[in-house]
Amino acid sequence: MRALYRGVLKRELALAFQHRAELVQPLMFMLMVVTLFPLGIGPGPETLQRIGPGVIWIAAILSSLLGMERLFREDFQDGSLEQLMLSGLPVSLIAAIKVFTHWLVSTGPLLIMSPLLAMFLNLTLDMYVALLLTLLLGTPLLSFVGAIAVGLTVGVQRGGILLALLLIPVFIPLLIFATSAVDSAALQLPYLPQLAIIGAMLLLAIAVSPFAIAYSLRVSQN
């Protein structure tokens, strides 16, 4: 049983690293979106510091939406998803493993970019630490909640925009709490409450969403 799960995990990682070019795409997208803001709004360091946390988080949400579409699509199209579901393993666990590996290879690397982005937007060290912590807790939440909608739209032709329409309103609370944590850090205030709420949402999502993902995959598989 455990060997099978490990097999699923290894297969996901191997597949992800076969397409190295695709792994870099969300990172470049995020970098470019963030670059647009100083150009569009003006390079004043104080303005940038004021809007920085929100800009980085919005860019993170958009680029994770962009990468998320690939989460189940190829497996759905070549039928391997169906085979995994017929394997007798709990679909929820398979889904959780797939989401986790997807976060590891496509959303997690956004964290590596964060120092550069923080520098671009003139964040202080305190703000950067808070930003890193919110990204660390928040991006897995994006992946787990987003995977439900990905599972639902995987069978739909051209589901990309639909996915964004479904998920953006759902991600709003995360955006609010995360940016408010960074803003508190900027004012030297404690931001543990915001982190605790994001953590609670993450735990809830990890506990519940695998079952919802499994159901949504069954709906799509019909």
Added chain:
Amino acid sequence: MWKWLHPYAKTERAYQLCQILQPWFWAGALLCLAVGTVWGLAFAPQDYQQGDSFRIIYIHVPSAILSMSTYVAMAVAAVVGLVWQWRTAFMAMIAMAPVGAVMTFIALFTGAAWGKPMWGAWWVWDARLTSELILLFLYLGVIALYGAFDDKLQGGKAAGVMALVGVVNVPIIHYSVEWWNTLHQGATISKFDKPSIAPEMLWPLLLNLLGFALFIAAVTVMRMRNEIILREMQRPWVKAMADKAEGDRHAV
């Protein structure tokens, strides 16, 4: 315990129930709305601060309250559909979605019209306005997801899952946005022990609330009948009904 409910999983029984309920809902809705609106707009006393412009409360508050309860009703229907595998529950959910979206839009629109004289701006990023706007997005997402599927049974299930994801999020959205920014006046009628509204203003409001609820129920029931007929076009009972209607038309 729930045995009496199960026959309504069949589309034919659900259709008959809708047919029976529809005239009652319409009658109640028209009566309550007519009395409540005329009373509220013409006879209720003026507000000592807001003057006559407070009267938009008789449209704004019922639609705002019911936009949220309709979403919850959708989620309940989705749970029923997912747990007991009722097709009719998904049909009811889909029938409610556009009605709720329109209610949300009415609440936003009347809120904007009220905000202009009161706050001096059509739109402010206040907590309740924002969460109402996000609620509209959630409704539109559910409707868009359902529309993306060709197989309507599959689409109903998918929309149901999304409605449930949304309903878990509604309180989180509400509190997060509340914390984020607040300007809107506090709730006026939810404090039932000592409402901060005069009784002669409250009664028409409650009448209109009931009227709006019955109106939503009536439109939902009509939409559900349409949905059932559209989806069950090939069933003998639908054909028999269509033949009968056709026969009646020729008889006249």
